[in-house]
Amino acid sequence: MPSLPIPVFASAVLMFLFLRLWVTRGKLSPIAILLAVCALQTGILALAQHYLVPGMRMVQPITATLIPPAAWCAFQWTAVRPVRNSDLLHLLAPITAVAALITAPNFLDIFVPSAFAIYGFAILIVSHKGPDAQPRAFLVDGNLPSRIWHVIGAALVVSALSDIMIVAAIASGFGHLQPWIISLFSIGNLLLIGIISLSSHLQAEDTSEEEPLRTSTEAEQHVWQRVQAYMADHRPYLDPDLTLARLSRKLGVPAKTLSTIINQETGENVSRYVNDARIAAAQKALIDGATVTAAMLSSGFNTKSNFNREFLRITGTNPSKWLANVMSSKADISGIAEDQ
Template identity: 85%
Template sequence: MFLFIRLWVTRGTLSPIAILLAACALQTAILALAQHYHVPGMRFVQPITATLVPPIAWCAFQWTAVRPANRSDLLHLLGPLTAVAALITAPRFLDIFVPGTFAVYGCAILFLSRKGPDAQPRSFLVDGNLPSRIWQVIGAALIVSAFSDVLIVAAIAGGFEHLRPWIISLFSIGNLLLIGIISLSDHLRAEETNQEEPRRTSSTEAEQQVWKRVQTYMEDHRPYLDPDLTLLRLSRKLGVPAKTLSTIINQETGENVSRYVNDARIAAAQKALIDGESVTSAMLSCGFNTKSNFNREFLRIAGSSPSKWLANEMAPENQP
């Protein structure tokens, strides 16, 4: 709950990530009340609230990285409603349904996040692959929560029933806390917009024209200098669907959009360093807002840190 309040206060809005944190806080509280304090009725509430966490994590992933919310997201309420029905008619079914829900949503997040930044048009390109990796951790955490139920069955079969509440608490609270902590990462920021993406109109000749437009736009307008640039925002400026734009850039450069944009940023930073700007000034002027992102991308492209690269470039043997 502290992490939820901190995120809400610092960002000034009830974001999808904040909603996920609130769900994690609720579930950890109910777990404690049911398994350790034995509050009447909490054992019946626990499986219902548990089935809320995975779909909220999925929606947070979609709304933060992929697309805005839409009415189809209401279908995810079928999970908790199924849990309520099972609690009334077939309680034993919950032993399969609850961990299955965590496993299915965890695998879905893990699978889609592995596609990288081009499949996450709402993520900021300056963050590179980090948002994808964070979502992979969240997906894996959901899967681990499902695995804890296997341990519970093994403990019961082995005559260690007394370990059941500890397994539930340690695995569930540990994983939910992990989700909470990494959810505070600035790399899970997302562009807030309700504008629609342009309609797809593509052919081989049209794609070649789009690529020329991309090169011209990058050279003339230098959109990469904006640290808040996203694939979605770039696609709107060019009037090209995000998926089409990422495909064309990948075909022409062999890299994803994030790397293509960050290549241009590092080239601008290198020019600024040669012109006498400090490392920090060059970092800020070329579209990076954190040293970690800047140093990571500079090392990837130049093979060394900015200071070492500059020293090598300014060495007498490298001067014209």
């Protein structure tokens, strides 16, 4: 066993992050629950692998099967949809693990990594569809939530591979490598999932006042005209917490229909369409004399990283250089007019 108690360290870090998130948000968010499950598993791994506490090796595979469904539910609840009663079906994973432990313990060697792999690939597949498939994610974040969930999904798949590596090491007579595999792969991936899940880009909108969507029977072109009018008159893009779900409620159009129409009319997803409007507002503010920070905040961005990323995507340069180029062009035009 490695002299450094990596599982103990990882468990303490994850528990601290869980408590910090719980206290700062004032409630058990889906991400906090995922952190708690990861902290629980690393703590049990510490007791089973480092301190050799009797019985913990039997508990270890049971608690492990809580992590994949917890990650999937956190993904769904923060990015895709609200909680549903059908989510209780994901408890079948730990229930199956308990049944296997009693009746066919060897089945756990297949079932546990399979659960990690299945849920990991599911997150990868859905998050690969981009921001339009995540209506509860903040549009200002663009593709970042999708990329973060990509990493979490990949971490689950790698965890499945680590379980397979452990079984292969034992079967081939290299059982002494098991603690190292657990410390470097299993614990490392749990720590990665816990830390990266704290990203502010994964925080969902508050749905305490969420209203059911009204089904629209209007023609797509009429809906697109309504979208354009609403964007021009109400400027919802100035709200940094705007989501596809919130925009669809305001318009009374289902989120999937809204994203499809915007994509058809603009060739872009909803996030890019909204951020295009934000950058246009920022450009006007810069020309009117606002500072870069003031233009960023007034146009619906709340972080410089998001603002600079989208500004670069649209203009090919940063705000300061863009403004200098615009002012230089205006000066050249003014000089030509005076000469004439």
